[in-house]
Amino acid sequence: MATNLGDFPLTDAHLEVGFTDEGTTPSDPSFTIQRLDPASGPTTVSEGTAFANTQLIKAGLTTTIIGSYTVRLYGGAPRVVDYTRRFEMYDPSGDSSGENGAGRIIAVQAFEKPEVRHLVWQTSNGDLVVRKNAS
Amino acid sequence: MTVIKSGLNTHQPASMAESPDGVLYIANGIDTPLRWDAQTTSAEVAGIAKPASGFQLAGTTSGSIYGKYDAYIRYIDKDGQRGNLSTLSSITITSGAAVTSFAYSAIPTSSGGREVGRELWRTADGTSGRTIYLDATLDDMSTTVHTSERTDSNLILQTSMNLLTSDGYPNANRFGKPPDHMGVVVSYGDRMWYGASVEYRGGMVTTIVGTAVTMHGARLGQTMVDRKFRVAGKLPATIASVDSTTTMTLSTSQATGYGTANHHYAIYKDEDERSRIYFSESGEPESFPLDSDGNHVNVLELQEDGDPEITALMPLYSYLFIFKNRHVYRLSTAGDPRRDASVSLVAERGCLNQRCWCRVEGTAFVWDESGIYIFKGSETQAVSGPVQDYFRGTINWDQKKWFHVQHSADEETVRFFAAFDSDTYPEHALCFNYRLQQWHVEEYPFEIGCSGLATVNGQSRTVVGADHTMTLLGEGVLDGCAESATSRQDSLGDLSSGQVRGTVDSATSTTITDDDADLDFSAWHVEPTDVGAPLYIIDTNGDWQMRRISGISGQVITVQSAFSTTPSAGDTWAIGAIEFEAKFGTFSYLPLEQENVRQLQLRYEQQDNGSTLNLRRYVNHSESPETAEVDLNREDGVQVNAGSANLQCDLTDDTGHLQWRFDDGFEGRGPSERMLEVELKGVSGADKTKIYSLDIDGVE
Numbered sequence: 151m152a153t154n155l156g157d158f159p160l161t162d163a164h165l166e167v168g169f170t171d172e173g174t175t176p177s178d179p180s181f182t183i184q185r186l187d188p189a190s191g192p193t194t195v196s197e198g199t200a201f202a203n204t205q206l207i208k209a210g211l212t213t214t215i216i217g218s219y220t221v222r223l224y225g226g227a228p229r230v231v232d233y234t235r236r237f238e239m240y241d242p243s244g245d246s247s248g249e250n251g252a253g254r255i256i257a258v259q260a261f262e263k264p265e266v267r268h269l270v271w272q273t274s275n276g277d278l279v280v281r282k283n284a285s
Numbered sequence: 286m287t288v289i290k291s292g293l294n295t296h297q298p299a300s301m302a303e304s305p306d307g308v309l310y311i312a313n314g315i316d317t318p319l320r321w322d323a324q325t326t327s328a329e330v331a332g333i334a335k336p337a338s339g340f341q342l343a344g345t346t347s348g349s350i351y352g353k354y355d356a357y358i359r360y361i362d363k364d365g366q367r368g369n370l371s372t373l374s375s376i377t378i379t380s381g382a383a384v385t386s387f388a389y390s391a392i393p394t395s396s397g398g399r400e401v402g403r404e405l406w407r408t409a410d411g412t413s414g415r416t417i418y419l420d421a422t423l424d425d426m427s428t429t430v431h432t433s434e435r436t437d438s439n440l441i442l443q444t445s446m447n448l449l450t451s452d453g454y455p456n457a458n459r460f461g462k463p464p465d466h467m468g469v470v471v472s473y474g475d476r477m478w479y480g481a482s483v484e485y486r487g488g489m490v491t492t493i494v495g496t497a498v499t500m501h502g503a504r505l506g507q508t509m510v511d512r513k514f515r516v517a518g519k520l521p522a523t524i525a526s527v528d529s530t531t532t533m534t535l536s537t538s539q540a541t542g543y544g545t546a547n548h549h550y551a552i553y554k555d556e557d558e559r560s561r562i563y564f565s566e567s568g569e570p571e572s573f574p575l576d577s578d579g580n581h582v583n584v585l586e587l588q589e590d591g592d593p594e595i596t597a598l599m600p601l602y603s604y605l606f607i608f609k610n611r612h613v614y615r616l617s618t619a620g621d622p623r624r625d626a627s628v629s630l631v632a633e634r635g636c637l638n639q640r641c642w643c644r645v646e647g648t649a650f651v652w653d654e655s656g657i658y659i660f661k662g663s664e665t666q667a668v669s670g671p672v673q674d675y676f677r678g679t680i681n682w683d684q685k686k687w688f689h690v691q692h693s694a695d696e697e698t699v700r701f702f703a704a705f706d707s708d709t710y711p712e713h714a715l716c717f718n719y720r721l722q723q724w725h726v727e728e729y730p731f732e733i734g735c736s737g738l739a740t741v742n743g744q745s746r747t748v749v750g751a752d753h754t755m756t757l758l759g760e761g762v763l764d765g766c767a768e769s770a771t772s773r774q775d776s777l778g779d780l781s782s783g784q785v786r787g788t789v790d791s792a793t794s795t796t797i798t799d800d801d802a803d804l805d806f807s808a809w810h811v812e813p814t815d816v817g818a819p820l821y822i823i824d825t826n827g828d829w830q831m832r833r834i835s836g837i838s839g840q841v842i843t844v845q846s847a848f849s850t851t852p853s854a855g856d857t858w859a860i861g862a863i864e865f866e867a868k869f870g871t872f873s874y875l876p877l878e879q880e881n882v883r884q885l886q887l888r889y890e891q892q893d894n895g896s897t898l899n900l901r902r903y904v905n906h907s908e909s910p911e912t913a914e915v916d917l918n919r920e921d922g923v924q925v926n927a928g929s930a931n932l933q934c935d936l937t938d939d940t941g942h943l944q945w946r947f948d949d950g951f952e953g954r955g956p957s958e959r960m961l962e963v964e965l966k967g968v969s970g971a972d973k974t975k976i977y978s979l980d981i982d983g984v985e
Contacts, residue, residue: 255750258737259301278290
């Protein structure tokens with residue numbers, strides 16, 4: 151099976167990955183998600199199944215930790231699938247439960263008056279953050 | 286840092302603009318627009334709510350007041366901003382049943398917003414449907430009853446308000462909330478303007494069964510109720526309710542039939558909204574009048590031109606320029622856009638999104654699907670010819686909503702941040718020095734999600750959102766880490782702790798070890814592990830690979846992903862280094878070798894600390910650089926290994942000058958090498974690399 155893993159839409163507590171099946175439909179492949187912990191190295195955080203019939207990969211993630219993750223997909227016959235893709239674990243749809251103020255910064259605006267200099271930015275986990283009197 | 290709002294949808298970046306009265310407004314076309322006045326600890330919903338319910342009005346005890354009376358309440362905030370009137374409560378009192386006072390009861394108390402009080406408004410006999418008067422102000426949000434003994438003669442001495450303007454527009458109900466489906470907000474002409482209707486397309490449809498829709502990877506919100514839902518190109522349905530972040534119910538089942546999996550979809554307000562812009566009342570940035578049906582009346586719709594989608598709004602000169610994908614319109618107004626707005630087409634160019642224009646010295650640089658141009662109000666001047674190849678193949682247009690543009694005045698440069706290839710967020714910028722009329726390309730080790738200008742130490746500086754941090758762009762000597770908050774230095778100087786360059790003693794696929802290194806960065810302003818600074822491994826041939834750091838422990842540096850080649854003992858490592866390269870034009874060799882020495886001379890500033898600089902030579906349009914046949918190791922710090930293309934230059938050499946002769950391109954009596962290109966590649970160290978000149982002799 152040739153697999154294109156496509157995007158990684160990540161919802162609040164679980165990962166769902168759409169993929170397209172370009173070849174013979176295999177038996178449901180399995181996959182693991184590993185977090186690359188700076189201190190302890192790769193840690194498996196979830197194992198699950200990619201459902202060939204719905205072309206979805208689903209897994210429950212017990213924690214929402216900003217960091218680097220690797221998704222490893224192991225496929226069935228007739229061709230071996232071992233597709234690895236690293237992604238940043240952000241909730242693309244906004245999630246206030248994450249670490250406050252963390253995440254990729256996707257919008258910024260200076261908010262300045264003669265007596266103050268504030269910087270306002272939006273993070274990819276849905277927070278709006280202010281740093282007052284930024285300098 | 287203070288988090289002033291959580292849970293925003295991040296399908297697209299928020300647009301922010303400051304009103305003339307100094308309040309910041311935030312819109313993304315999906316969530317309810319927000320305001321922040323720099324005083325409150327959290328952002329608030331823009332606009333004051335209309336009371337969700339009416340109240341009861343009755344006359345009490347016998348007296349002299351009679352007639353037909355209408356009464357309303359409305360909410361006010363601490364600054365005196367008001368909301369729209371509630372539904373009216375009406376009473377008709379006959380002369381035979383005249384009363385002494387009015388009893389207001391069941392007055393609504395909760396709104397959930399920033400409201401702190403309420404106003405009670407009432408007509409006098411004979412002013413129903415025309416004029417209302419302020420009967421009382423309640424300075425709390427808890428009282429549910431009030432008694433007023435104002436007679437008509439007393440009431441008409443109070444503050445009055447007409448329900449409609451002289452030309453029939455809402456007046457008392459001009460305090461509607463800003464539209465929540467517009468993704469752009471700007472300030473122009475003492476009003477706030479909203480435009481660029483947003484289509485939400487987060488995730489995919491999982492199933493549609495009847496009217497029930499289940500999604501994955503989506504975050505649906507209550508503002509999406511009554512918006513349109515279109516899936517796989519089918520005619521749209523209307524969203525009746527949003528039941529969770531991933532489920533909703535449609536008003537009809539016409540979209541049924543696309544219920545297997547992974548269909549793309551769009552949620553949007555209405556097709557016509559793409560060509561509309563909304564504006565507030567003058568001097569009232571949160572007031573958007575509504576008609577009796579609840580529709581906004583401060584709306585302008587652009588003409589049909591086959592290009593319906595407004596993408597950006599730009600105040601410039603005394604105009605508001607409205608960008609579509611391929612058209613630019615100029616809007617002017619003498620003060621009342623409802624009466625006198627003039628909109629005219631001024632250019633057949635466009636703009637990618639609200640962040641893809643910037644003002645520069647009285648003009649604007651704008652980026653559209655065709656390229657980059659200077660906009661002068663009605664004239665356009667294309668400037669991106671030299672980099673047009675990037676637009677045809679390299680740029681990932683699917684992610685254009687994340688592109689952005691920023692002007693750096695002190696560099697006299699405009700940066701156009703773009704996602705290349707399969708990137709989602711920009712990691713590159715096409716950079717145009719408008720004074721020198723020159724382009725260069727910058728690549729960053731981080732995704733640059735946004736950019737802006739901020740005043741730092743009294744000077745406007747470029748800041749960018751790089752992963753988890755706001756970063757000053759193009760300053761300092763390191764990427765992803767900083768020894769101190771002080772920036773704009775040319776050298777790190779003497780470090781009290783931590784070192785940024787050393788020699789590998791051993792390595793694995795994801796780690797390197799330097800037994801003698803001081804890797805204690807705990808006293809640094811930004812440690813290399815904070816955001817994952819880049820780590821460069823430079824081998825003895827001068828080639829390198831880069832990985833981002835995930836951890837440092839003792840003398841071991843761990844990277845986020847495995848090296849392509851496991852480093853060897855003796856390789857050089859460099860934390861936070863900045864890679865650069867320049868390849869110059871093609872030159873022809875002069876034919877007479879004896880009269881034309883073939884050489885390259887480089888003048889540079891001597892460095893205190895080491896860095897990497899390679900010179901490479903390409904001949905006859907080859908895509909591969911020439912490689913050395915023998916080792917070379919000169920006393921002036923020039924070194925090349927046999928088989929390597931890199932002439933490595935030691936910039937700590939105190940001559941500040943390098944000479945490289947290449948008189949070897951002849952066979953017989955004619956030159957075998959006819960064309961020459963020179964490339965300069967390097968990785969910076971603790972000092973900024975400064976090249977003063979590069980001279981090539983023997984070419985034309």
